[in-house]
Amino acid sequence: MRYVTTILFIVLIAFIACDPAIDVNRTGDKLSGYVTHIDSTLFMQGGFYSISIYNADSTNPFNRVPVRTDSLNLKRRDWIWETTYDMNNIAPGRYYIAATWSKFPRVQNEIPIVLGTYGCDTSYSCIDYKIVEYPNYQGQFRNIKAWTNPAKRLF
DSSP, rough: OOHHHHHHHHHHHHHHHHHHOOTTTTOOOOOEEEEEEEOOOOOOOOOOEEEEEEEEOOOOOOOSSSEEEEEOOEEEEETEEEEEEEOOOSSSSSEEEEEEEEEEEOOOOOOOOOEEEETTTTOOSSSOOOOOESSSOOBBBOOEEEOOOOOGGOO
C-alpha cells in the first residue's frame, strides 16, 4: 500500500509540473501590454493618446502611416499614467509597436506623433527596436514607456 501511495504521489507531482499543451491552430493571440507614461501632465486638446503598429519590413516605419492605431484610455496609478492595450484581428506579419499621439478629429493617412517605442521606450538615440511577430502564441506582454508631452516626440 505504501508503494502505491508513493507512486500515486510521484504521478501527481509529474502531472502538476507539466505545462499545458499549446494549441498551435488558434486564430491568434492578442497583441497586448502596458503603456506607462513617465511624465505626469496629460495633453487633451486637439488629440488623443493611442497605440500604433507599423510594418517592420518598411524603411523609416515610424515616418509612415501605421498599419493600425487604437486609442488608449489612460488611468492614473500613483504619480504616473498607465493603461493596458489589447489588439487582435491583425494581419499576420512583423511589426513595430509605438505609443503615439493622434490628432482629433482624425485625418486620413495621418502619421501620429511617436512618444515611445517597444524595445527603446523614450530613447532618442536607440535604433534597436524590437520586432513583434504576429500572431504570437506565447502570450507575452509588450510594455512601453512613453512621454505624455507630444513636444517630446521621437520622430
